[in-house]
Structures are given as structure tokens and as C-alpha cells.
Amino acid sequence: MAREIRPSLILALKAPYLDPETIRDLRSLGAPTVNYYPDNPYCGVPWDSRKTSAQRHDLIEALREYTRLWIWQPDLATKLVRDGVSANYMPFASDPEMYHPHEGSGSEQCPECHGEHEVVLIGQHNTKRQAHVAAIRNHSVDVWGARWRKVGSESASRHRIHRASAFGTATSKLYSQASVSLNVVDDLNMPGHNMRTFEIPASAGVMLASYTDEQAEFFPENEAAAYYRSPEELDAKIDWLLGDDALRMRIRGNAARLAASQTYDYRAVEMLRECGMSVPASVSSI
Numbered sequence: 001m002a003r004e005i006r007p008s009l010i011l012a013l014k015a016p017y018l019d020p021e022t023i024r025d026l027r028s029l030g031a032p033t034v035n036y037y038p039d040n041p042y043c044g045v046p047w048d049s050r051k052t053s054a055q056r057h058d059l060i061e062a063l064r065e066y067t068r069l070w071i072w073q074p075d076l077a078t079k080l081v082r083d084g085v086s087a088n089y090m091p092f093a094s095d096p097e098m099y100h101p102h103e104g105s106g107s108e109q110c111p112e113c114h115g116e117h118e119v120v121l122i123g124q125h126n127t128k129r130q131a132h133v134a135a136i137r138n139h140s141v142d143v144w145g146a147r148w149r150k151v152g153s154e155s156a157s158r159h160r161i162h163r164a165s166a167f168g169t170a171t172s173k174l175y176s177q178a179s180v181s182l183n184v185v186d187d188l189n190m191p192g193h194n195m196r197t198f199e200i201p202a203s204a205g206v207m208l209a210s211y212t213d214e215q216a217e218f219f220p221e222n223e224a225a226a227y228y229r230s231p232e233e234l235d236a237k238i239d240w241l242l243g244d245d246a247l248r249m250r251i252r253g254n255a256a257r258l259a260a261s262q263t264y265d266y267r268a269v270e271m272l273r274e275c276g277m278s279v280p281a282s283v284s285s286i
Helices: 020-027 059-063 073-084 127-134 153-158 168-177 196-202 213-218 231-242 246-259 262-273
Strands: 011-013 033-037 068-071 087-089 118-120 141-144 180-183 207-210 226-228
Touching: 011 262, 020 033, 020 059, 033 246, 033 262, 068 073, 068 153, 073 087, 118 168, 127 231, 180 196, 180 231, 196 207, 196 213, 196 246, 207 231, 226 231
Parallel strands: 011 033, 033 068, 068 087, 118 141, 118 180, 180 207, 207 226
Antiparallel strands: none
């Protein structure tokens, strides 16, 4: 297909199925062949032994073949460069067509639990998220995501685990209507950020996230987001946020304003510029 079309740029999004030889063949056509890699390339053995890994054994060899690779964590970019990969740091972002403020959505009731959602967490189950949710004892958390139905009865009795899935715009609506949106950053993303780091603020949500310097640089603490340093702080942080309407309103406004310049449109323009390509006039001001 690439030989037929002769593209000016070939962009792979992770693309774990591409062999080193295939990437070399693509590069031989003369177009920059680049990759935006949204995972951790050094986690071939999962930290949770119950999870499988589809990561290829020659992944770093394959990544060396790209003209350029962008990855979401500065330390990972540095490590990849040491391993011979032409890697640069580029953080995650949000898609404004899916993640944006939803005016008036707080008045809607959930068709599943028939209630409003004060504290929400959206993401598939893992042991860290379960432990952090379990540490919240004074509030009920509404949870969406794969495998949560298997948690123990104690957590299930205090928190509402939803059968329905939430993706894209539905997720954004939940963030907009909730008083607090939890972001438990997975260990493989520490000490950086994840996609929710941008998706919750873009939805004008009140993000309460595991603290990292990187997140606080994008969304300053107590101004555009709230952070906790340990699970034991969660109840007190939620009490503090729920008890101050003006604070939540300020966080929502600042978060949405800052997130407006952290979109994949901006990331795409940066990619084109780093590849030495012209940027369309319609987006040249980004």
C-alpha cells in the first residue's frame, strides 16, 4: 500500500505487529517513518503476574528502525536514546471532539443506578486502583471499567461498580457531572502522567490524582487539579473538595482552559514540525 500511495509521512501508533524488516522497507520509500508509542517498551514481563504480555521480544530492535519515535515519559525517551532509538518526549493529550465540558449534565440521573455520581473512577481494574478505592471509607465511589465486578464484597458494598462501559464522550460527560474524578496513576506510568491526566481537565472535571511533578506542571495543584500523596489522604481530600463549591468551580475553569492547548491537534503539528514538514495554514497558528 505504501509503495502504491507514496505517502509523505508514515505514522505508526504503537504498531507492535511491525517487524524491524518491514519498518526498514517502509523507510526505503523515502518518507519519514515515525511512531507515537503510548506504552512502556520495557515492561515485557507484566508487574501483575495475572496479566499476559503481547510485547515482542525484539521490540527495541524494531523501534531503532523508525526515523523518529515519540514517547510520553521523559525518562523512557532518555533510556530509548541510550539504546539506539531516535526518541523524543511527547506527552499524552486529549481529543476535544470527545473530551470537552458538558453544560448542565449534572442534573441527569444514571440509567443503571438511578443516582447522581459524586466521586467517580473510570478505568479497568488493577490491584493498585482497588487498594486506593478501598482506602476511601467515608464516600461511595462510582466505578466503571473491566474486571471490577470481581472485587471483594467489602469494596463492592461501599462503592457502586457499574456493569455498563464508559468510553469517549460518555466518559467526558461523567467527568463533567461528577464532583470529584479520581485518577489513580498506574505504577508503570509513575512518576509521569496518563491519558486521564488530560481527559479529566479537558472535560472540566475536578481531578484528584496521584501526585507527580509532571502532572502538577501541566495542571497546578489546588488551582487546576488536586493531588494526593498516599491512599490514606483520599477521604480528607474528597471532604475538602466537596466542602468548597468555589474551589471546585475554580479548578474546573482553570483545568478546561489549560487543557485547551493540550490536544492531539497540537501534538500532530509538533510531529510535522519535528519531521521538517510544512504545517497546513489552517493550523499553523497552533
